[in-house]
Amino acid sequence: MVETRRPIKVEEAIERLMKFSTPGVVTHVPIEQAYGNFLGEPLIADHDVPFFNRSPYDGFALRSQDTVDVTRNEPLKLEVVGEIGAGSVHDTVVGENQAVRIMTGAQIPDGCDAVCMLEMVEPIDEAGHTYILVKKKFRSGENISFRGEDTKQGTELASRGSYINPGIVALLATFGYKQVPISQRPTIGIIATGSELLDVGEPLQPGKIRNSNAYMVISQIIRAGATPLYLGQFSDHFATCFDQVKRALDKVDFLITTGGVSVGDYDYLPQIYKELGANVLFNKVAMRPGSVTTVAKKDGKLLFGLSGNPSACYVGFELFVRPIIRTYLHCVNPLTKKAMGTLGADFPKPNPFDRFVRGHVTYKHGGLVATPAGLDKSNVVSSLAKANALIVLPGGTKGYTEGDQVQIMLLEDQEGLQVSLDG
């Protein structure tokens, strides 16, 4: 019996799915290992920046009140009573007509309230003392970076779920995060189905192809921020398959199967969901490729039934699995970032359904150009090597023409998009 499935729109599928999307737990890693993870807590400034009034220049710290009557023709002679290297402090109060040599970044000594830049004065040595001649009046606060002027203690500098890039690592170090709270990566199981599949190490056989989806999905899982756990291939025997899925669910946070979700004789997944008592959120999406993509839920765990077709599998992962991973990682923007750009080649296939085409984004004349991968049969395989985006081609047209404005999902982006902004 061929089951009849009602296709739903992609947006509706994502909406249904995101209702069951939950954040995971927080763990800690040493700061050296923080890069490339996601912040498990907001990053908070633990102190004012600067932490003390400091000199932005190499020069001489002085008291502005000493310079009130100074002019170019009536310069003031100040005695240099000390030198402050980076990291050291001057431990006495600077008195009338005194100055202190100060390095960039050093703390302004007590008594001083301005800095004269090094290149503006010429030091004079007289009888074992050093003096400078100041030829201008200084305002109180001139050439001083004040405590807290960059950032006040307690400010949130990056939100929970932010991708930890080198800039964030610098902030984590500045604010004393020797151990960094990060979102724990979910573990995602992968089971490949298809009796035509050979493992990557096997020699080719008539009628068979090597299993590429499992390894592709492993990489997509890592790119999205999760940890893959490859559980191997399904057997051809239903009871064994059912048992494989049941056991897999104990080991993982989410489970992906590739293939076996259609309505053919060899497609066990629909029956497995049924016998598991899983709640099928959807099993047909009005999109190409990947219309048979199925998502089900069992005991709080999501099961993603991706198509066995490589492009459908790829697209199904990015549309449906990635936002679930990003939510688990506490990302504020769990959806993939979208940008408008120009279609780089004709795409003549008409289609009633929305199409998500793997493509390659380049930059031309200040804009994005997205070219579909594998339009031309003779490069269908190699063009995949370059795919870094999904080109969104809404259904109901007779195809698209080079130069059309299209929406592009940027797969290498780490900032994402809020759920509410998607549409």
Add this chain to the structure above:
Amino acid sequence: MVETRRPIKVEEAIERLMKFSTPGVVTHVPIEQAYGNFLGEPLIADHDVPFFNRSPYDGFALRSQDTVDVTRNEPLKLEVVGEIGAGSVHDTVVGENQAVRIMTGAQIPDGCDAVCMLEMVEPIDEAGHTYILVKKKFRSGENISFRGEDTKQGTELASRGSYINPGIVALLATFGYKQVPISQRPTIGIIATGSELLDVGEPLQPGKIRNSNAYMVISQIIRAGATPLYLGQFSDHFATCFDQVKRALDKVDFLITTGGVSVGDYDYLPQIYKELGANVLFNKVAMRPGSVTTVAKKDGKLLFGLSGNPSACYVGFELFVRPIIRTYLHCVNPLTKKAMGTLGADFPKPNPFDRFVRGHVTYKHGGLVATPAGLDKSNVVSSLAKANALIVLPGGTKGYTEGDQVQIMLLEDQEGLQVSLDG
């Protein structure tokens, strides 16, 4: 004595540097670990794709010569003599007026040269045999994907040095790379200098700041594709520092120091290069920030003297260290990708030198918009968290205005730019 340094242009500095840039060795990892590495050899198709003539549809394989006289009104009855599931083959030659049920992707049986799609015929059961009624004439080759039509055996599908993304992993699996040749990541040592530096775990002290550069650079090294080895902070004692650098060079492929590269009293690096007998390629670059960035070479190893100023350190790394890492990884395009975009805010500072400003790229109306980080003092710290680009502002102007067209270096990009295209 203050040494006089002659500044050279950024392009000249990169050109000098790249002359000493050499590729590293190749190693192998299991395909499960290949993602995010760089191909150590070109990826070659080890077989034709498809590997056999196959059916792109669910349907019936048949012999076109049987259908020569068929019309809608004079249909032909074919006996269905077998069924080919995915991965299985039909082991006899199909004879006159016979057909075979065939699944998508399965191998076309001997004798057949066309496929009739499933939805075009209605099977009939008669006396234990199954028949189909074909109502049109078929061309030889109709609805068949021919061996090699996607890719021929021996085709190079991705060049050496390509960043291994999920698409490339799929190709590696398809072509049997159970072990993947990858470029070995260079090990890059980091020594931080500056007596004002506290380690990230230390409480704040008057006049001191926590060392953020080392951890920032660790992250930049990982992002660029190399392995960081943090060797700690310099002592305040010259002989010890010299010894630290000498010992470090035995352990690493390249060495980065942060700070200590100016001409001040506490800047030991120039003297260390001298006593090492290192060949200083340049020690002043006509750029802001980071004009004191120094690169030297000793016994085939490059020593990068980055500034202690965090933004100068960041920029110096991306301009000079990253292309050396990418060359080591065999990348065809070792330079950072550049794109044109719109400046997202005024940048009023005039400067005689080229400026590289950390910024945040967004996409608006099909184009790139790059906004400088930390223009406004009150967000100088937090804006760093978003930096994903360097905005290139050529020198010799009175500043730049929002809306100006500018060149943007995309730091999260993995495709890069050829050396010869840079300029």
